[in-house]
Amino acid sequence: MTTVLLLSSLDTREEETLLLKNLIQQNGCRVILMDISMGSCKKGVADYSAADVATEAGVSFEEISMSRDTNRNTDLLVRGATKLAQKLYGEGEIDGIAGLGGTSNTTLISLVMKEFPFGFPKLILSSSAAVPAYATKFIANRDVVMFYSCVEVNTLNRFVNDVLSRFAGLIIGILKTGRKGVPQNGTAIGLSEFKFSERCTARVRDRIRQKGFEIIPFSATGASDRIMEDMASHGMFQGILDLVPSGFSEALLGGNRSAGFDRLDRELSLGIPIIFTPCGFDMISCGPYERRFHDLYWKRKRIATRKLFIPDTYRVQARTTRKEMELIARVFSEKLDKAKSRVAVFIPLHGFSSLSIKGGPLYDPQADMVFIKTLRNTINKDAVEVVEMECTIEDPEFADAIVDRFVTKISLPATPDPVVA
Numbered sequence: 508m509t510t511v512l513l514l515s516s517l518d519t520r521e522e523e524t525l526l527l528k529n530l531i532q533q534n535g536c537r538v539i540l541m542d543i544s545m546g547s548c549k550k551g552v553a554d555y556s557a558a559d560v561a562t563e564a565g566v567s568f569e570e571i572s573m574s575r576d577t578n579r580n581t582d583l584l585v586r587g588a589t590k591l592a593q594k595l596y597g598e599g600e601i602d603g604i605a606g607l608g609g610t611s612n613t614t615l616i617s618l619v620m621k622e623f624p625f626g627f628p629k630l631i632l633s634s635s636a637a638v639p640a641y642a643t644k645f646i647a648n649r650d651v652v653m654f655y656s657c658v659e660v661n662t663l664n665r666f667v668n669d670v671l672s673r674f675a676g677l678i679i680g681i682l683k684t685g686r687k688g689v690p691q692n693g694t695a696i697g698l699s700e701f702k703f704s705e706r707c708t709a710r711v712r713d714r715i716r717q718k719g720f721e722i723i724p725f726s727a728t729g730a731s732d733r734i735m736e737d738m739a740s741h742g743m744f745q746g747i748l749d750l751v752p753s754g755f756s757e758a759l760l761g762g763n764r765s766a767g768f769d770r771l772d773r774e775l776s777l778g779i780p781i782i783f784t785p786c787g788f789d790m791i792s793c794g795p796y797e798r799r800f801h802d803l804y805w806k807r808k809r810i811a812t813r814k815l816f817i818p819d820t821y822r823v824q825a826r827t828t829r830k831e832m833e834l835i836a837r838v839f840s841e842k843l844d845k846a847k848s849r850v851a852v853f854i855p856l857h858g859f860s861s862l863s864i865k866g867g868p869l870y871d872p873q874a875d876m877v878f879i880k881t882l883r884n885t886i887n888k889d890a891v892e893v894v895e896m897e898c899t900i901e902d903p904e905f906a907d908a909i910v911d912r913f914v915t916k917i918s919l920p921a922t923p924d925p926v927v928a
Contacts, residue, residue: 510537514606518544530675563587603628610635697747703860710906727751746780753787763792778847780916794823836881851892858899
């Protein structure tokens with residue numbers, strides 16, 4: 508029978524959790540309930556009590572319930588819950604994981620879920636799903652489905668009943684598709700892309716597939732490119748076309764698409780073929796536009812005085828300065844010099860993105876040249892292959908050169924795209 512592991516704290520949400528369990532079971536799904544409470548331990552309610560979880564973490568529940576160190580308590584409960592959940596997963600007892608709660612429980616549940624592979628269903632009902640500072644942490648690096656409850660789920664009422672009913676339907680619908688994960692055979696190619704690399708990356712995708720490889724694209728939003736690196740570190744890719752590596756430059760400059768200062772580090776440590784371009788280094792994502800009136804970042808960076816591309820009120824791309832381009836090139840060079848395999852950087856000399864080609868809103872060839880000259884002077888040419896081309900990123904010969912060079916770097920046999928029935 509299709510089975511879901513349900514995580515919840517029964518000391519604060521027993522009534523709501525049991526209603527959700529009942530709603531799921533009414534639709535033919537088995538529920539294994541795990542209690543992740545910190546305050547009190549309900550006996551005879553959950554399949555795995557809070558005491559069971561604590562024991563699995565190597566402590567007594569009393570040690571947790573009497574402690575005021577919630578950070579340590581969370582770590583212990585995550586450890587215990589993860590061990591129990593992975594045992595069930597390894598024995599083929601569960602088809603997915605679900606949970607519900609506020610900020611504390613959502614944090615704990617999401618940390619457990621991050622130990623499970625891409626494609627294994629992970630669903631959370633949370634009243635904190637729309638808090639920007641938390642939401643990206645809850646789902647970062649994993650395919651977690653967040654259902655925003657809007658109301659707090661700690662008292663049964665008509666709104667909570669409706670939310671629980673719809674969340675139960677979501678769980679059932681996803682689990683009953685019969686999929687338990689994506690095959691992790693390590694033969695695919697990862698690709699980073701975004702709107703302003705569209706012509707180049709579309710041609711790269713088509714040509715890579717024509718050569719018999721499966722291509723997996725990721726939007727360079729910060730979160731998705733981290734997922735690409737995480738999947739690569741789990742052996743899912745035989746190579747990466749990191750054509751928009753700007754998650755690290757956004758981190759350097761404080762942009763919206765930041766992927767953290769360690770962006771690039773994991774993939775470069777893997778010893779797999781990688782090709783980069785400087786696409787995205789020519790801009791900072793700094794919307795929404797209303798920030799221009801009050802935002803200290805906009806004032807400090809003098810964003811309003813720069814060349815801007817504003818497609819709508821939410822998104823703003825600001826041109827990077829010459830000083831910023833020099834910084835990006837230096838840090839980029841330092842990162843590439845640590846690569847475990849010989850990587851390549853393809854540079855289109857006449858425009859790094861569709862926004863910075865001649866006639867584009869962020870056109871600044873002098874700033875681009877600062878990046879190019881700095882990279883030339885700092886890169887270890889014995890470790891990194893640099894290919895400069897007299898074209899823009901949108902010219903087909905640029906995409907073709909990347910694909911042709913990449914295919915020669917791949918040592919494993921190509922695998923055709925899977926046939927979808």
